[in-house]
Amino acid sequence: xxxxxxxxxxxxxxLATAFFWGAFIATFFAFLLNPTTGTIVGELTNAQAGEAxxxxxxxxxxxxxxxxxxxxxxxxxxxxxxxxIVDGIVxxxxxxxxxAMSENILYYGKAAASGGGEALTATLIVRxxxxxxxxxxxxxxxxxxxxxxxxxxxxxxxxxxxxIGLVMAIFMHSLWNASxxxxxxxxxxxxxxxxxxxxxxxxxxVISLALRREGQVVR
Numbered sequence: 001x002x003x004x005x006x007x008x009x010x011x012x013x014x015l016a017t018a019f020f021w022g023a024f025i026a027t028f029f030a031f032l033l034n035p036t037t038g039t040i041v042g043e044l045t046n047a048q049a050g051e052a053x054x055x056x057x058x059x060x061x062x063x064x065x066x067x068x069x070x071x072x073x074x075x076x077x078x079x080x081x082x083x084x085i086v087d088g089i090v091x092x093x094x095x096x097x098x099x100a101m102s103e104n105i106l107y108y109g110k111a112a113a114s115g116g117g118e119a120l121t122a123t124l125i126v127r128x129x130x131x132x133x134x135x136x137x138x139x140x141x142x143x144x145x146x147x148x149x150x151x152x153x154x155x156x157x158x159x160x161x162x163x164i165g166l167v168m169a170i171f172m173h174s175l176w177n178a179s180x181x182x183x184x185x186x187x188x189x190x191x192x193x194x195x196x197x198x199x200x201x202x203x204x205x206v207i208s209l210a211l212r213r214e215g216q217v218v219r
Contacts, residue, residue: 001093022098026066060173067095068142085210088143096135141169
């Protein structure tokens with residue numbers, strides 16, 4: 001992420017703020033609201049439905065909005081330091097990596113406490129090898145929407161691209177969680193191979209094009 005930011009580096013305090021916002025503020029609301037909504041739905045239906053709702057509906061909405069809040073704060077209050085798509089991806093990725101760090105501590109700790117070595121190894125493989133880019137990928141969609149809004153002179157695009165970016169972030173996050181909750185290992189792998197990996201490479205192309213534009217502007 002810092003390598004992406006090499007042409008026109010953002011202030012260190014803003015990068016750190018984005019990271020720690022994701023690590024502490026966004027996770028606070030997620031750990032507070034996700035179990036609460038899951039419990040409410042579980043009481044109205046059954047425990048399994050409550051857990052599924054928390055993972056597939058509540059978590060994507062709460063977590064993506066929680067991470068996106070710092071992006072919107074920077075977008076409106078530090079306009080001089082939010083210039084376009086690259087900045088949106090950088091801030092989004094750092095907020096998402098902060099969130100993932102705290103979330104990983106929780107998941108690794110639970111796996112170590114409940115299942116011992118095998119459960120911990122499986123969790124490390126899934127979260128540390130297959131899915132380290134998932135949170136940055138999702139939240140970067142919001143960052144791209146805000147970046148497009150900053151670069152555009154079209155009023156309609158300025159208004160709609162951030163909303164589209166956030167909705168897409170929520171949708172991708174929900175699809176990711178749903179593949180694990182409803183499909184099991186086989187569906188998870190299919191979604192991973194057919195959706196998440198291509199999306200990751202598309203994101204790399206977007207980053208490459210945005211960096212090329214930023215480099216030309218700087219030169």
